[in-house]
Amino acid sequence: MDVSPxxxxxxFLCIYLWMLGVFLFVKRKKISSIATAITIRKLMQELxxxxxxMKSLPVGPEREAAxxxxxxxxxxxxxxxxxxxxxNAPVTPQANSNNKVVSLISFRKQA
Amino acid sequence: xEQVIDxxxxxLSHTNADSFYLKQILTYSGLxxxxxxxxIVKYTLKKCALSHLLVVCxxxxxxxxxxYVLAKEAYEGNLxxxxxxxLMYFMFSVFDSLTAIVILVSYPLVSKISNYSSSVIVVLGxxxxxxxxxxxxxxxxxxxxxPDKYDAFFYSSIVFLNSxxxxxxxxxxxxxxxxxxxxxxxxxxxxxGLTRA
Numbered sequence: 001m002d003v004s005p006x007x008x009x010x011x012f013l014c015i016y017l018w019m020l021g022v023f024l025f026v027k028r029k030k031i032s033s034i035a036t037a038i039t040i041r042k043l044m045q046e047l048x049x050x051x052x053x054m055k056s057l058p059v060g061p062e063r064e065a066a067x068x069x070x071x072x073x074x075x076x077x078x079x080x081x082x083x084x085x086x087x088n089a090p091v092t093p094q095a096n097s098n099n100k101v102v103s104l105i106s107f108r109k110q111a
Numbered sequence: 112x113e114q115v116i117d118x119x120x121x122x123l124s125h126t127n128a129d130s131f132y133l134k135q136i137l138t139y140s141g142l143x144x145x146x147x148x149x150x151i152v153k154y155t156l157k158k159c160a161l162s163h164l165l166v167v168c169x170x171x172x173x174x175x176x177x178x179y180v181l182a183k184e185a186y187e188g189n190l191x192x193x194x195x196x197x198l199m200y201f202m203f204s205v206f207d208s209l210t211a212i213v214i215l216v217s218y219p220l221v222s223k224i225s226n227y228s229s230s231v232i233v234v235l236g237x238x239x240x241x242x243x244x245x246x247x248x249x250x251x252x253x254x255x256x257x258p259d260k261y262d263a264f265f266y267s268s269i270v271f272l273n274s275x276x277x278x279x280x281x282x283x284x285x286x287x288x289x290x291x292x293x294x295x296x297x298x299x300x301x302x303x304g305l306t307r308a
Contacts, residue, residue, distance in 0.1 A: 010201055017208040018239070022239055028232075079223075
């Protein structure tokens with residue numbers, strides 16, 4: 001069967017599109033981390049603006065409202081997965097060093 | 112087995128207005144529309160996330176477009192195997208790939224946890240497998256002679272099964288989540304048993 005060059009090009013374009021889909025599917029963790037970064041950037045920008053605005057206000061109900069908004073944005077940032085905070089940060093092991101080791105025998109000798 | 116294959120291929124080979132194939136496609140479209148409506152209701156009652164609604168809407172738009180084109184051609188009687196039959200499979204493949212790409216890019220931006228859930232991964236896998244199956248059958252039509260009944264059976268059974276897996280993950284995402292958790296648990300149990308031995 002004779003296949004026209006246009007049809008062959010169409011076929012290869014379809015394959016290319018499918019390969020692009022598979023590539024993005026394999027790299028989905030990278031895409032989700034980029035999405036997290038975009039979300040955090042947006043929230044941090046808003047947080048800085050609200051903080052600046054809050055500090056420029058005198059003590060009163062308006063400042064209270066700005067503070068509430070500030071706390072709400074901080075909560076949103078903490079809820080985004082992938083950002084380390086006190087609840088999800090891994091426990092770092094303490095480094096052992098030789099000069100901190102105490103020999104019980106030397107203590108006994110001193111006694 | 113031979114008879115089953117013959118029956119299955121004969122069921123799907125006619126694509127006129129009264130065929131089983133077309134009725135199946137229209138039923139699938141109806142189920143998709145119902146799924147969109149149910150998901151909208153669930154979203155308004157705050158029983159599902161916005162990201163799931165987005166996935167359902169994108170898939171419904173994609174599938175309904177291709178099904179509409181197919182149904183129109185079938186009712187007009189233009190859908191008999193001819194030299195341009197492969198274009199239909201190109202259309203299916205392009206739509207499946209594009210839908211997968213759109214979901215892959217837009218889902219983490221809308222989702223609250225910015226991570227793909229198991230049901231979305233199942234949806235993406237189904238779309239990509241269906242896309243490559245359409246490419247397989249159109250490639251056979253173009254470069255390898257007309258597909259025989261075994262090729263047709265292989266293609267149509269996989270696409271059918273995949274389509275209904277897709278429908279399950281759209282209707283019941285929590286079932287897929289539960290199944291994936293269960294599978295992970297079983298894998299861990301098996302793995303720990305092997306290491307202990």
